[in-house]
Amino acid sequence: MKENNWYTFLEGSKKLGKSHSYLYKSMKDRPELFKSTMIQKHGRIWLISDEGLNYIKKNTKKEGDRLRTAILKAVYKTNYHFVFTPFNLNIF
Incomplete structure (x- = not known):
């Protein structure tokens, strides 16, 4: 059986190529990971294993990926222009 290496969150963040507080912030924001x-x-001190680093690397969004590309493409292809006006036009 392969032995897991353990890293502090600081070392793990640097190993992933992220800022020193990346793993702390990720754990606070998304504890399910x-x-x-x-x-x-x-x-x-928090420690994370090699297995944990690999899991986080696979299950986080890559830099530069757009979240809503399909929605944005649909909006840009429409021929309708949306204009938002206030409902109550009675100023006085």
């Missing part, structure tokens, strides 16, 4: 078998806490 961090399975209990992939992370450990020793005192105030």
Whole structure:
């Protein structure tokens, strides 16, 4: 069985090529990515395994990917122009 190497969140973030606080912020924003078998806490230090780093790398959005490309293409192809006006035009 392959032995897992463990890294602090700082080391893991740098290994992923991200900022030093990337894993801390990711864990706060999306805790569902961090399975209990992939992370450990020793005192105030969080550790993450190789398996955890690979899992996070595979399951996070890549830089430059657009979230709503299909929706944006549909909007740009329409011939209708949307104009938003206030409902109540009685100023006085």
